[in-house]
Amino acid sequence: MTKQNKxxxxxxxxxxxxxxxxxxxxxxxxxxYNKMLAERKETYExxxxxxxGLKEQKFPTPAKYKDEFPFLKEVDSLALANAQINxxxxxxxxxxxxxxxxxxxxxxxxxxYTTNRVNGNIExxxxxxxxxxxxxxxxxxxxxxxxxxxxxxxxxxxxKSGKYYVSVLxxxxxxxxxxxIEHVVGLDxxxxxxxxxxxxxxxxxxxxxxxxxxxxxxxxRILSKRKKGSARRNKQRIVVAKLHEKVANQRMNFLHHKSxxxxxxxxxxVIEDLHMKGMSQALHFxxxxxxxGWGMFTTFLEYKLKEQGKQLVKIDKWFPSTKKxxxxxxxxxxxxxxxxxxxxxxxxxxxxxxSAINIKKEGLRLLALS
Numbered sequence: 001m002t003k004q005n006k007x008x009x010x011x012x013x014x015x016x017x018x019x020x021x022x023x024x025x026x027x028x029x030x031x032x033y034n035k036m037l038a039e040r041k042e043t044y045e046x047x048x049x050x051x052x053g054l055k056e057q058k059f060p061t062p063a064k065y066k067d068e069f070p071f072l073k074e075v076d077s078l079a080l081a082n083a084q085i086n087x088x089x090x091x092x093x094x095x096x097x098x099x100x101x102x103x104x105x106x107x108x109x110x111x112x113y114t115t116n117r118v119n120g121n122i123e124x125x126x127x128x129x130x131x132x133x134x135x136x137x138x139x140x141x142x143x144x145x146x147x148x149x150x151x152x153x154x155x156x157x158x159x160k161s162g163k164y165y166v167s168v169l170x171x172x173x174x175x176x177x178x179x180x181i182e183h184v185v186g187l188d189x190x191x192x193x194x195x196x197x198x199x200x201x202x203x204x205x206x207x208x209x210x211x212x213x214x215x216x217x218x219x220x221r222i223l224s225k226r227k228k229g230s231a232r233r234n235k236q237r238i239v240v241a242k243l244h245e246k247v248a249n250q251r252m253n254f255l256h257h258k259s260x261x262x263x264x265x266x267x268x269x270v271i272e273d274l275h276m277k278g279m280s281q282a283l284h285f286x287x288x289x290x291x292x293g294w295g296m297f298t299t300f301l302e303y304k305l306k307e308q309g310k311q312l313v314k315i316d317k318w319f320p321s322t323k324k325x326x327x328x329x330x331x332x333x334x335x336x337x338x339x340x341x342x343x344x345x346x347x348x349x350x351x352x353x354x355s356a357i358n359i360k361k362e363g364l365r366l367l368a369l370s
Contacts, residue, residue: 001173004307005152008145010129012156012164013138021134022156022164025075026111032062032072033083034104040091041101059088076132079113112157122151122168129166131156139166148172160241179267179309181367186270186360187262188321188352194258194292196352198360203258208250209291216243255297263304270363271298272321273314313363326357 014022039060047057062080066072072080090102115122115132123130129139131154145151149170157165186198194203219240226233262269274294302312315321323331327347334341334351341347341354349357 001175004172004174004176005169006149006172007167007169008143009165009167010142011140012129012166013140014134014164015138018134018137019164021075022158024071025079025113025133025156026158028072028075029079029083029113030105030107030109031069032065032080033087035065036060036062036084036087037102037104040087044101076113076115078115078118078132082114082116110157112155114153114155116153117151122154124151124168129154129168131166137166145170146172159245161238161245162241163245174307176307176309179311181267181311183266184268184270184360184364184367185262185266186356186358186363188355188359189272189274189292189294190352191292193352194294194297196350196356198353198356200350200353200356205292206250206254207291208247208254212243212247216240216247219243251291251293252296255293255300259297259300259304262301263308263310266310268311268313268363268367269301269305270313270315270359271301272319272359273317275317311367313366315359315362315366319359319362321355321358321362322351324354324358326354326361 036059043057043059062072062077062084087102090099093099094101121130121132124139124141124145125136127139127141128136130136145168149172152169152171154169155167157167159165187195188197190196190202192205192207194205196202219236223233223236223240226236298312305312320331322334325331325341325343325345325347326349328343328345330343330345332343339351341349341351
C-alpha cells in the first residue's frame with residue numbers, strides 16, 4: 001500500500017465579512033513573502049561570493065514581523081508559514097540552477113494562500129467548509145470525497161473575475177499494481193489537432209482561444225477606452241476576465257476527457273519530451289502552442305496512468321521521429337511545409353501519423369530495456 005495524494009477543487013461562496021478577511025489574508029501573505037524575500041536578497045548580495053558564509057545565515061520567519069506589523073496577527077498564521085515554505089522552495093530551485101532568483105509579488109499576482117489541517121480546523125460539513133479564521137464558508141461540493149481520504153491542506157484562491165475556489169488536498173492509501181504492458185500508443189504533438197496517434201486517430205482539439213478571439217478582441221477594445229479607476233472599467237475588466245476563464249475551463253475539460261480516454265484504453269503512452277516554451281518562441285507559434293495546452297495535457301495523462309499502474313514514456317526530443325520512415329527506417333530531411341511523408345521505399349503517409357508510429361516504436365524499445 002502506497003500513499004497517494006489527490007486534490008478536489010470546489011467553488012466557495014464567502015459572505016461579506018469573510019471576503020474582507022480573505023482579502024486581508026491574500027495581502028498579508030504577499031506582504032510577508034516580499035519582506036522575507038527582501039531580506040534574503042540583501043543577504044545574498046552580501047554573501048554571494050562566500051558560499052560557506054551564505055549557508056550559515058539565518059533567514060527570517062513571518063513571526064519576526066508581527067510586532068512591527070500587528071495586522072499580520074489578524075490572519076491565519078499557517079498561511080504565513082506556507083508563504084515562507086514557498087519562498088524556501090523558490091530559493092532552493094534558484095541555487096540548483098532550475099529557475100531565476102525569486103521575484104517580488106504584486107497585487108496583479110495570483111491571489112491565493114495555503115493552510116494546513118491541524119486538530120480538526122478544516123472540515124467539510126453539509127454544504128459548508130470549516131476554515132481557519134473564516135469558520136464555516138458556503139461551498140458548492142459537486143462531488144463527494146471518500147471517507148478513507150484524509151484531509152491534509154487547503155488552497156484558497158480568487159480569480160480575476162472575482163470567483164473564489166478552494167482546492168482540498170487529500171491523502172489516501174492504495175495498492176497500485178504495475179499493469180502488464182500489452183496495448184501501447186504513440187502520440188505526436190500536432191499544432192491544430194493537439195496530437196495524432198499511432199492508431200491514426202486525432203484529438204481534434206476545438207482551439208477554444210481561436211474561436212473566442214473575436215469576442216475577446218472586442219471586449220478588450222472596449223476595456224482600453226474605459227477611464228482608469230472608473231466603475232465602468234472595472235465592470236468591463238470582469239467581462240474580459242470571464243471570457244478568459246471560459247476558454248481556460250473549456251480547454252481543461254477537453255484535456256481531462258482526452259487524457260482519461262487514453263489512460264483507460266492503453267497500458268503505456270509514448271510521447272516526445274518537448275520544450276513547449278522554446279518551441280513557441282523559435283517557430284513563432286506562440287498562440288497556437290499555448291492554446292493547445294500540451295504541457296497540461298501530459299501532466300493530466302501522467303497522473304491518470306500512474307493511478308492505474310500504467311506508464312507514460314517520454315522519448316528524447318531530438319529523436320528524429322519526423323525524418324525517419326516508419327516502414328524501412330531510412331531518414332531524410334523534412335521541412336515544416338511538407339505534410340506528407342514520401343519514402344524512396346514507396347511508403348507514403350501523413351507526416352504526423354508517420355511520426356507517431358516512430359515514437360511508438362522508440363517507446364517500445366525503451367520499455368524493453370527497462
